[in-house]
Amino acid sequence: MxxxxxxxxxxxxxxxxxxxxxxxxxxxxxxxxxxxxxxxxxxxxxxxxxxxxxxxxxxKEESIQIQLHLTGKVSFTEKMEQAGYDLETRLAGCEKIGYDERIYRLLECDPADDVYRVSRIRFIDRQPIAIHNSYVSEKMFPDIATEGPGIRSMFAYYRRHGHTEFAGSKTFLSVAFPTSAEQQLLQCKSMVPLLMVENDCIDEATGKVLEHSKILYRSDKFKYDITMD
Missing domain, CATH: 1.10.10.10 (Winged helix-like DNA-binding domain superfamily/Winged helix DNA-binding domain)
Structure with missing residues (x-):
């Protein structure tokens, strides 16, 4: 081998x-x-x-090589559109999660608060390349349960709610292997490594955390540019 x-x-x-x-x-x-x-x-x-x-x-044919700036100030949709890629976003789910101490702490939530996960699949040239999981508190966005299924861009959603300037927290990268559900969504095999990127999106004006995100990127679909602005 x-x-x-x-x-x-x-x-x-x-x-x-x-x-x-x-x-x-x-x-x-x-x-x-x-x-x-x-x-x-x-x-x-x-x-x-x-x-x-x-x-x-x-x-296999050579993979699509995409430069991706791993920063929290510009949305994934905006980054891809600026680069001229044929991007499509599909909702994978919007559901309330069980209590997760780390996520709740990052979102400044109490155990009794409700937190929702909004999941979207990203396609470029009709190929699935990433799963974006955004964790949002109902305390910050009271209508997230009903509005979540219609979200394609989280940044656009935040702007509609009066948040216009964004900052990112520390970004953490790790490697994971896809679950059976993720294999189906990303159309990949079990041993294709995924790059997991975790960070927070913060309202620059107030300093409040709008979301905690976990993004799974197919490692065979990207060339990563992690240059900081």
Missing amino acids: DELMVKISSKQFKAGEKLPSENELANQYRVPRMTVRAALTKLEERGHIFSKQGKGRFL
Whole structure:
């Protein structure tokens, strides 16, 4: 598997090219066919190759490379539109969450308060690339339960409620692997790493936290620009 990854990284295989068969690789590396199949399965789970029934395995087309400034002052929608990308946003859900000590503390909520998660899926060129989860308190936005299902851009929603200038808090990055539900939403395999970005959106005028966000980005769909403004 490591040797095949070196060949993929060094572009010895071209995008869309058919890989050697299991038998050919077994003979080349002098290993059992099951060993080859296990290596190819892992490469497919990690999103490097794909299979066609009865035709073999092929190297995936090169991913869309997108520069993304991980700052909290401009919305994702605005960033993508400014860059000229064909962006589509679909609501994945708006639901009240159970008590989460960290999220409640960040939103300055009491355990008795209600907090909602507004989830959207981002598509570029009709390919799912990210899941945006925004945690918003009903105390700050009393109508979030009814207005949440209509939200496509959180920044636009905040502006409609009188918040016009935004600041971001510290941004935390970590790596996660998708749950079965996230695999379906992002159309990816279980071993495709996701980059999780967590931060807060703050009303610059009042210093109040408007939302805590957790964003899951497909690692094979972005080139990350984390330059701070």
